[in-house]
Amino acid sequence: MRAVIRAVKGTRDLLPPTTALWNHVEAVCREVFRRYNYQEIRTPILEDVSLFVRSVGEETDIVTKEMYTFVDRDGSQLALRPECTASVIRAYIEHRLDQRPGLQKLYYMGPMFRRERPQKGRYRQFYQIGAECIGSESPWIDAELIELVVRVLEALELRDFQLLLNSVGCRDCRPAYLQVLRRALQPVASRMCVNCQRRAETNPLRVLDCKVEADQAVIEQLPTILDHLCDRCREHFALVQRLLEDRQISFQIQPRLVRGLDYYTRTTFEITHGALGAQNAIAGGGRYDGLAEELGAKQPAPGIGFSIGEDRLVLVLETLLTKQGRSLEPALDLFIAPVGEEAVAEAARLASRLRRQSLAVEVGYGGKLKRLLELAHRLGARHTVIVGEDELRQGRLTLRQMDSGEQIQVTEAELLDRLARRSFNAAESASRLLG
RNA sequence: GUGGCUAUAGCUCAGUGGGUAGAGCGCUGGAUUGUGGUUCCAGUGGUCGCGGGUUCGAGUCCCGCUAGCCACCCCA
Numbered sequence: 430m431r432a433v434i435r436a437v438k439g440t441r442d443l444l445p446p447t448t449a450l451w452n453h454v455e456a457v458c459r460e461v462f463r464r465y466n467y468q469e470i471r472t473p474i475l476e477d478v479s480l481f482v483r484s485v486g487e488e489t490d491i492v493t494k495e496m497y498t499f500v501d502r503d504g505s506q507l508a509l510r511p512e513c514t515a516s517v518i519r520a521y522i523e524h525r526l527d528q529r530p531g532l533q534k535l536y537y538m539g540p541m542f543r544r545e546r547p548q549k550g551r552y553r554q555f556y557q558i559g560a561e562c563i564g565s566e567s568p569w570i571d572a573e574l575i576e577l578v579v580r581v582l583e584a585l586e587l588r589d590f591q592l593l594l595n596s597v598g599c600r601d602c603r604p605a606y607l608q609v610l611r612r613a614l615q616p617v618a619s620r621m622c623v624n625c626q627r628r629a630e631t632n633p634l635r636v637l638d639c640k641v642e643a644d645q646a647v648i649e650q651l652p653t654i655l656d657h658l659c660d661r662c663r664e665h666f667a668l669v670q671r672l673l674e675d676r677q678i679s680f681q682i683q684p685r686l687v688r689g690l691d692y693y694t695r696t697t698f699e700i701t702h703g704a705l706g707a708q709n710a711i712a713g714g715g716r717y718d719g720l721a722e723e724l725g726a727k728q729p730a731p732g733i734g735f736s737i738g739e740d741r742l743v744l745v746l747e748t749l750l751t752k753q754g755r756s757l758e759p760a761l762d763l764f765i766a767p768v769g770e771e772a773v774a775e776a777a778r779l780a781s782r783l784r785r786q787s788l789a790v791e792v793g794y795g796g797k798l799k800r801l802l803e804l805a806h807r808l809g810a811r812h813t814v815i816v817g818e819d820e821l822r823q824g825r826l827t828l829r830q831m832d833s834g835e836q837i838q839v840t841e842a843e844l845l846d847r848l849a850r851r852s853f854n855a856a857e858s859a860s861r862l863l864g
Numbered sequence: 865g866u867g868g869c870u871a872u873a874g875c876u877c878a879g880u881g882g883g884u885a886g887a888g889c890g891c892u893g894g895a896u897u898g899u900g901g902u903u904c905c906a907g908u909g910g911u912c913g914c915g916g917g918u919u920c921g922a923g924u925c926c927c928g929c930u931a932g933c934c935a936c937c938c939c940a
Contacts, residue, residue, distance in 0.1 A: 438931080490938055494865080512940085541940080546865080548934060557940060624937085635938095689939060699940090710940055738940030768898055802900040817898060831900075 439544070439553025449760075450743055454585060455538060458558050458737075461581045462536045465573065467560050470535040472516035474542075478506040483723055484515035486691030495543040509542035512690070514717065514734050515724070517561045522726045527564065536560040538739070550708035550741045559714070559736035566718055566731035568665050571696045572672035578700065578712055578735050579678050585746060590711065592678065593699045595654070595686035596666040600694070600719060602659035607633060609652050617647050637685035653684035662695055669696055692717040696733065704745045711745060712737040762788045762848055764805035768798050768817030776816050779826075779841070788848055806831060812848065 436442055443451060459469075478498050485491050497509040510516055517535055520526070526533045538558040545551060560577065562570050575592070582590055598606060610633045618629040621636070621644045628635040637648060658666065673680055680698075688697050697715030705711070714735025721730035763783065767776035773794055780790045791808060793801040798815065805813040815827040825838045828847070839847070 435931080495938080543939080545938065546936095547932085548936095551939075555940070559940090707935065708939070713940060736940060741940060766899090798898045799900075802898095804900085806900040813900085815898075819898085827898095829899075834900085836899085 437553070439547040441552065441554075447743070447747070450746060451739070454739060454742060454746070455558065457584045458536070458538065458581055461577060461584055462560060465534070465577045467534040467536045467562075467577075470517060470520060470537055471539070472510075472513065472520055472537065474510055474540065475507050476510050476516055476519070478508045480515050480519055480724070481508055481511060484518070484690075484692050484720055485512065489689055489691060491543060491689065495545055497542050497544055511543045512541055512736065513537050513539070513557060513559055514561060514690075514692070514720070514736070517734075518563070518717075518720050518724055518726075518730070518732070521563055521730065522721060522724060527726075527728060527730060532565055532570070533563040534560070535563070548708065549706040550738070550744055552740060556739035557736045558739050559734060561732055561734035563721070563730050563732035566665075566716070568668040568672060568696075571665075571669045571716065571733055572676065574714070574733055574735060575669075575673060575680075575698060576676050576678060578714070578737070581737070582700070582712075585742070587702070587742075587745065587749070590700050590702045592680040593683040593686050593701065594670070594673075594680045595683050595697050596658060596662055596695050597688065597693055597697050597715070598654055598658050598662050598695065602657060602662055603654070603694075606652070606654050606657040609657060610634070610636075613651050617650075621647055634687045638687050648685070655682070655684045665695055688713065688715055692720040692723065694718045698735070702741075702745050704748045705741055708741065710738065711741045760789055761791055761808050761810045762812065763790045764801070764808060764810035764813045765790060765792045766798060766801035766805065766813055766815050767793065768815065771821060772816045772818070775821060779814070779816065782841070783845070783848075786845055786849075802829075814844065 481496060482492055491511050496511050499507055501507050517537065521533060536559065539556065540554050541557050542554055544553055547553060562574055597603060614629040614633055614636065618626050622639065622641045625636045625639050625644055637651065639648060686697060686699055693715040695716040695718065699710050700712040701709045702711050712735055716733040718731035720732065765776045765780055767773045776792050780792045783790050791810065793804055802813060810831055813829045813831060815829065820826055825840060826844055827836055828839050828844055829836045
């Protein structure tokens with residue numbers, strides 16, 4: 430026997446019925462994006478390595494050890510995108526989107542790639558849904574964007590998530606803070622865990638993020654970025670907080686919240702959920718006022734964006750659904766069970782017509798009626814139409830409601846009337862999906 | 865990259881102190897006429913992750929590899 434080929438480590442096949450949940454998440458996102466006037470952008474999965482070196486940062490983990498890179502046949506250095514903000518800004522500059530009217534509000538969804546050790550909620554190919562608003566540094570935009578993320582989660586019936594908020598300062602005040610932090614760490618680092626001793630040298634901000642119990646007392650004494658913001662950053666952050674309060678969006682200031690991408694400035698935030706394991710962040714984002722210039726824009730283009738980890742979001746929703754005893758059901762409107770040769774042909778024609786009326790229809794070609802009804806039941810059909818000799822003679826259909834077993838004779842017009850579908854809305858999509 | 869745990873049928877798992885494979889679910893069919901969910905019967909399905917070692921004999925013990933999961937790290 431030949432060896433079986435399996436999915437590459439850290440990648441996975443998404444199968445039904447879970448894919449229905451993925452589609453639901455994406456449909457809800459698109460709808461919320463529409464309401465906030467975001468439009469879709471699709472950028473390539475392949476990018477020049479230097480795009481990420483310059484944006485995410487040369488020294489970051491993502492660039493130094495997690496990125497999938499390769500040399501193309503012509504010698505160019507390419508990478509599978511580890512995130513999408515850099516690509517969006519690249520496209521913004523490349524296509525002079527600054528010349529278009531108003532703010533550029535763009536959203537994306539698709540696979541990203543990072544070569545990490547897989548674990549719960551962490552995959553080498555993972556999916557992000559994100560949005561970027563480019564062209565303004567107003568705190569009103571920050572508040573609107575955060576509001577948008579919260580509305581997406583609410584629309585997905587997700588509760589009990591936490592919004593963590595911080596400001597990481599700007600090009601002026603952050604370097605000064607880092608100096609202060611380094612100096613404060615020098616005398617105390619030796620009392621901390623080995624990881625922190627290392628981080629005190631390499632990446633002092635990470636010390637603030639340490640989870641070791643014994644280090645917490647030391648960490649509490651360290652200066653926080655919030656005490657070292659410049660006047661403009663402090664005002665910006667204060668206004669963002671006030672605007673979130675106005676919107677009744679609860680949040681928690683987390684001065685120790687650190688982002689692993691170098692381009693972040695000022696507002697940063699993260700949304701976590703307890704139903705996940707160690708990888709508890711389902712969304713993260715922040716402002717990046719200097720990124721466009723870093724990527725070669727002649728004009729400054731301040732922006733802010735976020736990204737939802739779709740894998741993790743789906744994971745949370747799935748555990749919530751099982752906890753509530755709800756399950757994912759295929760949304761089959763109708764099963765057609767023909768009895769006899771003639772009926773099969775009529776069933777096929779009927780299916781064609783009903784499908785044109787946007788009904789989800791399955792036909793049982795062949796088999797005894799008993800089998801067909803059993804199949805209809807197992808496929809989750811809400812109704813079954815029986816077409817046999819009697820029905821053909823009378824020009825009627827037998828419509829059986831599967832949950833009650835109630836059965837009536839109808840014409841095709843009456844059938845359509847009973848099964849008529851309404852247009853899409855999120856709540857209905859959810860109730861349809863979550864039987 | 866580091867560590868811990870795990871690996872038996874499509875899925876969830878049993879398999880006692882080493883004696884060459886089992887259940888439930890699933891899938892297929894049956895219980896006479898055109899009526900599903902329950903029940904009953906039968907069938908299908910595994911070189912026990914891979915490679916080596918110990919042994920008369922290994923799913924079971926030992927070693928190595930690989931993969932999966934969880935955690936560190938990092939992040940969404």
